[in-house]
Amino acid sequence: MDKTMRNRNLLGSLAVASLLLSGCAAAVGAHGPATSDSQAAASPTAAAAPASNSPRATESTSAAAKAAVKAPGSPSEASKMICNDETKGDVAQILALTGAPRTDSTWADTTYTCTYRLDVGPLVLSVKESPDPASARKHFDALQAELPGAEPIKGLANLGFPAYQTPDGSVVFLKDNSTLHVDGSALPSALGPEGVTPAAFSYQVATTILACWTEHH
Numbered sequence: 489m490d491k492t493m494r495n496r497n498l499l500g501s502l503a504v505a506s507l508l509l510s511g512c513a514a515a516v517g518a519h520g521p522a523t524s525d526s527q528a529a530a531s532p533t534a535a536a537a538p539a540s541n542s543p544r545a546t547e548s549t550s551a552a553a554k555a556a557v558k559a560p561g562s563p564s565e566a567s568k569m570i571c572n573d574e575t576k577g578d579v580a581q582i583l584a585l586t587g588a589p590r591t592d593s594t595w596a597d598t599t600y601t602c603t604y605r606l607d608v609g610p611l612v613l614s615v616k617e618s619p620d621p622a623s624a625r626k627h628f629d630a631l632q633a634e635l636p637g638a639e640p641i642k643g644l645a646n647l648g649f650p651a652y653q654t655p656d657g658s659v660v661f662l663k664d665n666s667t668l669h670v671d672g673s674a675l676p677s678a679l680g681p682e683g684v685t686p687a688a689f690s691y692q693v694a695t696t697i698l699a700c701w702t703e704h705h
Contacts, residue, residue: 564617566666570600570614579611579693582689582693583606583680598618599616601614602614611670613671613697614668615667617665618665632652637656641659649698653690656687657671657689658690668694
């Protein structure tokens with residue numbers, strides 16, 4: 489796919505992500521279990537969120553700061569949002585699925601991982617919870633060195649956070665103590681009714697989760 493088409497997909501992903509922001513409120517207080525195969529239907533949203541809800545609002549309390557308010561040895565509520573019914577609904581909406589996909593999740597080495605078992609292949613979301621921002625940055629940088637072809641996401645597209653993506657479909661954002669990694673590298677080259685690339689799809693999912701973190705934590 490040429491550069492023009494990739495840019496078009498990225499712009500499309502920004503638009504879809506903004507449309508999904510108004511669905512975040514339903515997710516708060518209604519998180520799914522750590523391991524779930526819920527088949528709840530997707531809940532399309534009707535309007536774009538106002539600019540004040542952007543993840544760039546630095547005055548919002550960080551999701552990572554909420555990690556301290558949790559049971560020992562378990563992921564934070566913010567991390568579990570990657571596998572809750574709202575995020576499943578967002579994935580279903582982007583791909584025009586008839587229902588939310590089945591998921592499996594794990595918690596190991598302070599990393600919460602949620603694998604979406606899509607018919608076309610697995611989509612893997614993970615959040616690494618570090619003890620402090622400096623440790624989080626070290627993990628973020630080390631992961632970039634490990635991912636082939638990882639390049640920074642610049643300008644408005646990074647939403648004001650450190651971020652990078654790979655050509656094959658991985659997107660990584662750093663927010664405070666948390667490193668969010670959306671890995672669509674095992675997915676086919678065209679996804680959903682719009683035929684978006686795995687990278688554009690992963691970006692859509694990642695920015696939707698970041699918006700929810702900022703709005704409600």
